[in-house]
Amino acid sequence: MVSSKATSVAQYLKELPADRRAVLSAVRELVNAHLPKGFAEVMQYGMIAWIVPPARLPVTYNGQPYAVLALAAQKHNYALYSMGAYVQPGVREAFVKAYRDAGVKLDMGGSCIRFRTLEALLQPAVARLVASVTVEDAIAQHEARLGGNKKMPAKKKAAAAKKAPAKQKAVAKKKPAAKQKAAPAKKKPAARAR
Numbered sequence: 001m002v003s004s005k006a007t008s009v010a011q012y013l014k015e016l017p018a019d020r021r022a023v024l025s026a027v028r029e030l031v032n033a034h035l036p037k038g039f040a041e042v043m044q045y046g047m048i049a050w051i052v053p054p055a056r057l058p059v060t061y062n063g064q065p066y067a068v069l070a071l072a073a074q075k076h077n078y079a080l081y082s083m084g085a086y087v088q089p090g091v092r093e094a095f096v097k098a099y100r101d102a103g104v105k106l107d108m109g110g111s112c113i114r115f116r117t118l119e120a121l122l123q124p125a126v127a128r129l130v131a132s133v134t135v136e137d138a139i140a141q142h143e144a145r146l147g148g149n150k151k152m153p154a155k156k157k158a159a160a161a162k163k164a165p166a167k168q169k170a171v172a173k174k175k176p177a178a179k180q181k182a183a184p185a186k187k188k189p190a191a192r193a194r
Contacts, residue, residue, distance in 0.1 A: 004046040004072075012043060020073045023118045024048070027071055027080060027126075034127040038135035039068065047072035047081075052138050060142065068138050069130065080113045080126065084133040087141045091132045098125035 006012035009028075013021050028048060032041070039050045044067055051065040060066045070081040085092040099106035104122050107114040115121045 004043070006043055006046075009041060009043060009048050012048060016073055020078075023078060024071060024073055026118055027078070027121065030123055030127060031069060031071065031080075031130050034130040035069070036131065036134040040065075044070065052135055052142075056135060057139050057142060066138060066142055068133055074114075077107075077114045077116045078121075080115075080121075081111050082113065082129055083111055083138070083141075084129055085111050087133045087137050091129060095125050095129050098122060098128070 040053045047070040049067040050069040051067045068083045
């Protein structure tokens with residue numbers, strides 16, 4: 001995967017050659033036109049990402065803002081990552097069916113939709129996919145699948161919300177820990193004969 005060091009969406013787009021910028025800009029406009037209100041557009045993991053604002057979901061499974069969509073120019077194609085394909089029942093199936101019914105070849109992994117040209121992206125189906133998940137849906141999905149904020153007592157939730165921005169910076173700067181030797185396994189005592 002090609003990853004950018006850009007700190008803003010404008011900077012990321014400016015780094016791209018004009019033809020690739022045009023494709024990514026068109027898909028970005030499509031996403032922004034259909035994405036329900038409440039998400040924030042940011043740079044995350046070297047891609048344009050649409051996240052649940054940390055104020056709405058301060059504690060996530062990896063300490064990073066929870067992204068529902070991401071868009072990137074890869075080496076040989078473009079990629080639109082959509083967690084929305086899993087949040088609402090039937091959304092992924094409807095998306096795949098739309099491609100099949102239109103006779104358009106779909107190159108899709110788990111949540112990654114790959115395309116080489118703008119014409120290869122079935123825009124009405126992408127618009128429906130993007131529109132299918134609200135911020136509330138994303139938060140509920142995170143909490144249901146990953147035991148997020150609902151299971152946390154109110155005091156802990158408030159404390160975690162205060163620490164979240166500092167924790168997110170620490171996770172980004174954290175270096176891999178040195179490999180540690182595994183502790184030797186304890187021997188079980190032998191069973192007594194009767």
